[in-house]
Amino acid sequence: MRIYTRFFISLLSLAGPPAAAHHNSDPWSLNLYFENDLFAESDQNYTNGIRASWVSPDLSSYETDPRIPKWLRQVNDKLHFFHDLRDRKKLSRNLVFSAGQLIYTPADIEARELVKDERPYAGFLYTGIEYHTRSRDQLDTVGVTFGIVGPGAYAREAQDFIHDLRGFDKFQGWDNQLRNEPALQISYEHKHRLFDKPLGRGLAHDLIGHSGINLGNVAAYLNVGVEYRIGWRLPDDFGTSAVRPGGDNSAPGRIDPRLSSSGFSGLHGFISLDTRIVGRDIFLDGNTFKNSHSVDKEVLVADISTGVSFTAGHWKVSYARVFRTREFKKQPHSHNYGSLSVSYSW
Template identity: 45%
Template sequence: MDTRLRLPLALALALAGSPACAAAAQPDTCSGSALRDHPPAVNFRVDNDLFGGAHQDQGYTNGAMLTLVSPNLADYTDDPCLPAPARWINRHLERLQPGGFEQQNMIFSVGQGLFTPTDSTRTDLIGDDRPYAGVLLVNFGYNARTGDRLRTTQLALGMVGPSAQGKQVQDAVHGVLDDEKFMGWKNQLHDEPVLRLLHERMRRWPANNPAGWGWDAISHWGGALGNLATYGNAGGEVRFGWQLPDDFGSSPLRPAGENTAPTRGGRLSGWSGHLFATADARWVLRDITLDGNTFRGSHSVDRRALVGDIGYGVALTRGKWKFALARYHRSREFEGQKQRPVFGSFTISRTL
């Protein structure tokens, strides 16, 4: 195994196994309301532009992310619900951790995103289309909730370029699906370490969910800073359905969506389901997948500053399992882009 992947994967396995083990091994500390109100969870998300329809294998062409969610925590550095490696990391990231809130939890995720131009057959550099790029990220997130308000702060660290294994993953997937391979990966962005510090604030209306049919709305605003991406954003989400979850959104792409934010009242009984629609507008100052490498020359395009997303989908929950399916329409991200990006996202979650 590539040594650059051993530490993230080892920490992921530690986080995945620790909440349940800690609850069993330390019933007087990692148990009770923390696990009842918001049990630990594992989420797996797949994004693909083929979900958007025919001839959509372009732009943000594929992504996958594994997310591990802690239960509610007393704090980020000493709570026994977190494994020792996570507590050690948190002691070095204390400035990112909010305090003075009613509920708080942590997420850890490992993910990859692939970006390609429209024409898969060309081997030369396509100057008027987006660069080939693979991005591999490890993400640490801190959520803090008081009533109907949530703050989330996330630090993403990773690599863009050949070391992100974008070509290898796409070739393997296309081989399984018997699809044509993209031939221009030799023109992808160069290796570059990347980081992104993201912060968002959210609010829900109404704050309390009814037991049966109901609706809510979640607003958000925030931004990100780093050589991976720098932007400011704002938007919202509306949901309608049966036994809405007490969380902050169902859109799989939202940084605090899909079972990751602290909840109240424990796991829902029976089944629940709802429809959701979401929108987000971003003022983008930098996007490495469009602007190219930061410290050396590379392929780039004329990025548009204002970008918007509209998404819609359905989420279903039964016992410990939750499924969410969404479709997103994005405005053109650079001058000369032939089509507006359309892609889908599927998420499967399980509480422990």
């Protein structure tokens, strides 16, 4: 923790005061994400996810600075392999600090006993650090996440607080949730703007592909997907952000309309697909080192998202409806939820 804190303080000293140390072409960003199935009028499966992340300005000028940990500088040297050699001097590099919580519940709200054919109760509380290397058309993200699964994630308390606040009935089976387990996750994701074409009168469309890998005791999977966007003055970023590892992609590039406009500056619609080959999912497979409730998971899972996003001044706001295929064998139907993200850059 001392190393992490010292590194954070060093980063602040490198970047300097937000208001004076950089220009609009080199922004800081704060991102907030909220995902919940109440948007779809249900309360089960993946029922809530929140995440806050902070993206630093470009740190390229500090690439060899000894205050940046050696291991991180070595990782940076390896994150060039997808980029054209001619573009490497134009790369920008950012650090992302994040924290969040995920909550999972079965469908049966009343049962106090263990329901064997339904997914386990589970919560995940985490914090993480990611490193971005980006060019105009490509973004590489490598990240490490630390956290806890189980009662120490305070998922029950968080859900009960919201249900009390809104007058909803409480889930009765939280005594059956997964047991406490420390979590360590390592992730990598590559995004590539496959095309970006103007349509006239400020309209444009683009297609952004992504692929990645996530390893750890919480989840192990390979993922691949794509997002299509069409609208007026598309933002210079890599699509609609998600709560998943590697999902922080809304920080603006240097030609983004958010950095040169004080009013309404863009509007677009999008549709995206993310497909995962799942080797492990603690929220279905149960605890790694202790006996716990589990269900037989599906190996192939897909999310299809449709939504709208707008930019105004330094803000970007996106809302998506996410449709997820069945995640375990006896799940009676697919699941869907709403995903809201708000990003502010300055």
